[in-house]
Structures are given as structure tokens and as C-alpha cells.
Amino acid sequence: MTSSKRITLIGAPPSPYTHKMVALLRYRHIPYNLKWGMPDEILPKMGIEPPKPGLLPTFVFESEDEDEVCGAIAVCDSTPIIRRLEDSYPERSVLPVDPALAFIDYLLEDFADEWCTKYMFHYRWHPQADADNASTLLPLGYNVSLPAEQHKHFKQHFSARQISRLYVVGSNDTTAPIIDASYRRFLKAMEAHLAAQPYMLGHRPGAGDFALYGQLTQLVGFDPTPRAIAHKLSSRTVAWVDQMADLSGLEVQQSQWVTLEQQPESLRGLLNEVGRMYVPALLANAQALAAGEKSWQAEIDGATWSQQTFSYQVKCLKWLEQGYASLNDLDRRRVDQLLKGTGCEVLFSGI
Numbered sequence: 540m541t542s543s544k545r546i547t548l549i550g551a552p553p554s555p556y557t558h559k560m561v562a563l564l565r566y567r568h569i570p571y572n573l574k575w576g577m578p579d580e581i582l583p584k585m586g587i588e589p590p591k592p593g594l595l596p597t598f599v600f601e602s603e604d605e606d607e608v609c610g611a612i613a614v615c616d617s618t619p620i621i622r623r624l625e626d627s628y629p630e631r632s633v634l635p636v637d638p639a640l641a642f643i644d645y646l647l648e649d650f651a652d653e654w655c656t657k658y659m660f661h662y663r664w665h666p667q668a669d670a671d672n673a674s675t676l677l678p679l680g681y682n683v684s685l686p687a688e689q690h691k692h693f694k695q696h697f698s699a700r701q702i703s704r705l706y707v708v709g710s711n712d713t714t715a716p717i718i719d720a721s722y723r724r725f726l727k728a729m730e731a732h733l734a735a736q737p738y739m740l741g742h743r744p745g746a747g748d749f750a751l752y753g754q755l756t757q758l759v760g761f762d763p764t765p766r767a768i769a770h771k772l773s774s775r776t777v778a779w780v781d782q783m784a785d786l787s788g789l790e791v792q793q794s795q796w797v798t799l800e801q802q803p804e805s806l807r808g809l810l811n812e813v814g815r816m817y818v819p820a821l822l823a824n825a826q827a828l829a830a831g832e833k834s835w836q837a838e839i840d841g842a843t844w845s846q847q848t849f850s851y852q853v854k855c856l857k858w859l860e861q862g863y864a865s866l867n868d869l870d871r872r873r874v875d876q877l878l879k880g881t882g883c884e885v886l887f888s889g890i
């Protein structure tokens with residue numbers, strides 16, 4: 540792929556991962572065409588087979604497979620896509636060069652994509668006012684000119700479908716207060732951290748910043764309940780979300796990463812939340828899959844969490860373990876030093 544080619548992606552305004560990637564493309568000065576809509580509708584018109592599952596955003600890349608009919612392939616999953624873009628476009632990288640720092644960035648990215656998205660989905664569909672807001676706006680995000688009758692139909696369709704899927708992320712009456720408490724602690728940790736530096740790992744953004752930003756576009760900008768909480772608890776996060784949207788003008792140098800040893804104590808505030816909530820969920824989920832159980836329950840933050848088993852999050856755990864295992868002894872010790880006492884260290888105790 541040459542860097543002059545435009546990349547096409549298909550996404551939607553209420554999709555956090557779409558914002559994660561659009562902001563990243565802007566920051567990285569990677570030319571793109573963004574189509575608002577559904578991959579299943581748009582890709583066949585381009586003669587391209589939609590990926591399964593067809594998640595948002597979907598990216599269209601030139602195929603390396605010569606047999607591919609039109610030389611293009613559609614792929615999902617923002618995390619590997621970010622790495623693929625790094626290979627094609629080396630400038631303005633979002634991955635720290637220091638492997639230990641890059642590992643922490645990856646941990647934050649994974650936490651944002653897999654845990655913070657629970658805040659997003661929970662607030663969007665659990666409180667009545669938010670579900671009403673989302674089901675009204677979602678269909679218009681695909682087509683602002685949707686005729687009124689169809690809008691009414693889609694509004695009902697979206698809310699029934701999404702509310703029925705709340706159990707997938709573990710949102711229910713028992714877990715609602717735990718999710719809410721986690722979101723509030725997360726915002727306070729962000730407030731403290733942004734008081735120390737503008738991005739999670741220094742003075743330039745990493746993949747983890749874009750992942751957090753993606754979820755926060757929705758929590759701060761789309762859904763009324765989490766927006767009110769964010770305004771109350773963390774003005775810096777609200778301002779950060781506005782800035783992250785377009786970092787095309789940020790000038791970057793290697794020196795803008797703050798070294799692992801010089802990170803402010805506030806970084807551990809965020810890692811504490813990762814260790815307190817996401818880590819026990821990852822481990823319980825992996826145990827359930829290994830035991831062939833379709834759902835699992837675990838004690839998380841003093842309450843019983845129950846949700847269906849997710850094979851994707853078992854992969855997330857495996858990738859984290861592999862990332863840690865690939866560090867050399869010195870870098871592992873540096874990571875251990877930072878993670879000590881956060882609850883994250885138990886992920887790697889067997890390695």
C-alpha cells in the first residue's frame with residue numbers, strides 16, 4: 540500500500556470504535572474516505588464481501604491475496620488494524636518505541652475497548668432516558684433523511700434489540716451500581732492524570748488514548764446520564780475529548796513520551812481500576828471458557844457479576860500474556876514495578 544492511497548472505512552457516529560479510528564487517522568495524517576452506514580449494505584455495492592461479524596468500523600484494504608476479485612478486502616477489529624497501519628505509515632506512530640511503555644499502552648487500549656465499553660453500553664440502554672435518546676438518534680446516524688415512518692420503525696427495532704443484549708456485557712440490576720461506581724472512579728482517575736499530563740503516557744497520544752477517547756465520545760457526547768456524571772466529576776476529561784477529536788496539528792517528537800520510570804503516580808490510579816475490575820473479569824471469563832461454560836459468575840468489587848462467556852476476551856487475555864512474555868527480563872521488571880499493587884500483576888503471575 541502506498542501512503543498516497545486513501546483508506547476507506549465504514550462507520551457510524553454512535554460507534555465508539557469508529558471515533559477511535561477516525562481520530563487516529565486524523566492524528567496520523569492518513570488520508571481516508573469515511574462512509575457512514577452499514578458494512579452489509581455498502582460493501583456489496585463495492586463488490587467486496589462483508590466480514591463476519593461485520594462490526595463497526597470496517598476498513599477496506601488492498602488485498603494481498605491475488606485471487607481476491609477486486610483486489611480489496613474488508614476487515615474489522617481496531618486493535619490489529621492500528622498495527623497494520625503502523626506498518627504502512629511509519630510517521631506519527633501511536634506505539635511507544637520502548638517495549639515496556641508500549642506494553643502499558645496496549646493494556647490501556649485493551650481496558651478501554653473491553654471494559655470501558657461496558658460503561659458505554661450499560662448507560663446507553665439501561666436508563667430509560669438514555670435508551671430513548673439512543674434509539675432516536677441511532678437510525679439518524681446512518682441516514683439523517685430517514686422518512687418519519689421508517690424512523691419510527693427503526694427506533695423500536697434498535698431499542699428492543701439492544702436492550703435485549705445488555706446481558707452480553709453483564710449489565711443488569713445487580714451490576715448497575717458496580718458499573719456506575721467503576722465509571723466514577725475511572726473519571727476521577729482521568730481527572731487526576733490529565734492534571735499531570737495531556738495524554739496517558741506523556742505529551743503525545745498512544746493507541747490507548749484513542750481507545751479511551753472512542754468510548755468517551757459516547758459517554759461524554761451522546762448519552763445523557765454518563766455525560767452529566769462526566770461534567771460533574773471531570774471537567775478535564777470533557778475538555779480532553781474535544782481536543783482528541785482532531786490532533787492533526789499536534790507536532791510530535793520521540794521525546795514526548797514520558798519514560799516509564801518518570802510517569803506520574805496518577806497513571807497508577809488508572810491501572811488500579813484496570814486491576815480492580817477488568818482483570819478479575821478477564822480471568823473468570825477465561826476459566827469459564829476452559830470449563831466449557833456458556834456463562835460465568837464472579838465476585839467483582841464486592842458484588843456478584845454474571846455474564847455470558849466471551850471467546851474474544853479470552854483472546855484478549857492471551858494477547859496480553861503474549862505481550863508480557865515477549866518482553867526481555869529488564870523490561871518485564873520495569874513493567875512489574877509499575878503494576879505492583881494495582882491488581883494487574885495477577886494476570887502475569889504464572890509467566
Ligand SMILES: N[C@@H](CCC(=O)N[C@@H](CS)C(=O)NCC(=O)O)C(=O)O
Pocket residue numbers: 553554555556557593594595596615616617618652
Ligand atoms: N473489537 C472491535 C469492536 C467493534 C464493535 O464492537 N463494534 C460495534 C459497534 S461500536 C458493532 O459493530 N456492533 C455490531 C452489532 O452490535 O451488531 C474493535 O475494536 O473494532
